[in-house]
Amino acid sequence: MPGTPHANPAGTDPLFIGLMSGTSTDGVDGVIARFRGQGGTGARLQTLAHVFAPMPEELRQTLLALNLAGHNELHMGTLAANALARLQASVVHQLLDQTGCMPREITAVGSHGQTVRHRPAEFDGTGYTCQLNNGALLAELCGIDVVCDFRSRDVAAGGQGAPLVPACHAELFALADAPRAVLNLGGIGNLSVLPARNDAAGRVTGFDCGPANALMDHWCQQHLGQPFDRGGAWAASGTVNAALLEQLLSEPFLAQRPPKSTGRDLFNVAWLTRQLASHGDVAPVDVQATLTEFTARAACDALTQHSLPGTRDLLVCGGGALNDHLMRRLAALLPGWRVAATDSAGVPAMQVEAVAFAWLARAFCQRDAGNRAEVTGARGPRVLGALYPA
Template identity: 60%
Template sequence: MSELYIGLMSGTSLDGVDGVLVDFSDSKCLVRQHWSAPLATELRAELLALNTAGADELHRAALAANALVRTYADTVQALLADSGVVASAVRAIGAHGQTVRHRPQAFDGTGYTLQLNNPALLAELTGITVVADFRSRDVAAGGQGAPLVPAFHQHVFAQPQATMLVLNIGGISNLSVLGAKDDAQGQVLGFDCGPGNALMDYWCQRHTGQPFDRDGAWAATGTLLPALLAQCLAEPYLHQPPPKSTGRDLFNPHWLHAQLDTHGNAAPQDIQATLTELTASACASSVSSYGKKSKNLAVCGGGAFNQHLMHRLQALLPTVAVQPSDAYGLPAQQVEAAAFAWLARQTLCGAPGNLQSVTGAQGARVLGAIYPA
């Protein structure tokens, strides 16, 4: 039976779609091909707008899901063409979809999580079985539904005799604390630290017209605003114990402008510098609180390419080696897409994809819904 899977990821940053073709033969994780596709400007704007309440949401969300899936399908075709692999050789596609609401345990005690997707259409367009809707079962079981990547991080990055840390910095940042493989008590912990790139990207787009602060160069020209940083770090979410997860439902422009109400005269580059420090500080605080046993931190996601942010992380964690995940065998831009390929495999194998110690669910669950080719 084929051990080739495709993983697709469009994260909270809304910077594009990453796709990987992964070979899981011998239970290893070998990325054979990677492809990135930008989101069309109109689609990105619509997905961002759908994070908040608006007119005719159901209709707009359905059409946005169709448009996103066509980008997914184009990514799949590019992966197959570049690798020389035929569709029939791929066992399944893991397609996470685009998160537009994430409110686990809210309102009625169960809450919900919503990812825009049309996996049935993706199966039709590609001729490949699709696995999707990974978060819902964990939420139904009383969990946060996120983050789901720590189980995959354990599979790929865990070390035999040392605790390992993996920090994913997408729109939101999340930390995985991976106990040593040889330690019978070695447990996996994971949670969302707080904002990642989402606030920085928004502020950069607003003031420079660029979708993100390349290399953190603009932030590096600014001066830190200590009072604003302290105000942002007082956000209650940042002080909650795990299990916990968050998203644009909290860390969005409305939240940011509420913090800025008393800092209206600050220079935009100073605010960018402070937002970068907010992300670095929230991540470093999480490491200091829950990852004390580790000396190694692998960083993945778009934040790994922000040199100023990486420099600030290293400065705040002087006893920890802060490196992109490339140093541990899996490039930073490929990790999340590979995680959803792995989660699709778990689903088809009837194996759990969540970790109770991470999400707080009532137990391990097989995640995802299957749409046969």
């Protein structure tokens, strides 16, 4: 039966692999995870292994190009999906080698794929979200059931298809007696707003709150030839340009009420170029400082408007959690809050999203809803994903 583990010892919880390639396009994170319990008591997570595989530069450039209209997109996109599946398969095999697990011991691989277009509810009222992936090839290369295409069912049900992680965040990170927020800072920033577990009337909410590493990494690559601003040191050495910051913060998306989601369709190089057009005298280091402050301000403004009363705890995950300067700015903008990486809650910041897609694969195999309609705006809870049996 699809989704049934073939060789788990009696009485143990099944194992899932989660694979995540985010809008930062830096690579693929993978984990082998086991979840125990769920619902009101939360899920207890055991991560057996974590692997990161850098994105080959040629593939990365192709994926970035596919965010915009161009020549021969179908051909480029299909071959890029094949290449991504091979990279994902290498991560799966490294995870198996690290743990000594056999493919038959893994219930399913949850693979996010690579988002190249995200336009829910546009054009014809349904719109679309496009994650390049080849679940059939990945299943062939790994010999494990693959669950992928998680977002499109939520979009078909009238939702944004994003963010999908708040449901997992609620099980892993919600506190017993106080609300909490989780901020994922990948290429794009997204928030999860978590009521206390003992709050029977509380609703999990969440939404994309603006750009994160996508713009900062681009600017660092362009001016320093480095893939990212390590520790935020370059930004910390610059000065925030107040006029440019206010212009960035005037982006209409930031003022939209949730449910909402975004991506490189909006926050891309062309968008940044337009913003800078009337600020030609800003030094590159000061632009980096301003982009970092923009990321922090957009997230903190969203928290101020939408967090639950009494929230004083913010967990941060994704690559932005490793940006010391950005973390300091978040703490400064949220006086009286505890701001810490998710490591402090038992899940390393760079593993959280891969864990979430292992969790979504588990939800699919149990035929549980993977979305939260109050987050995405869908008409109701839906089982998310499509299965490619081994």
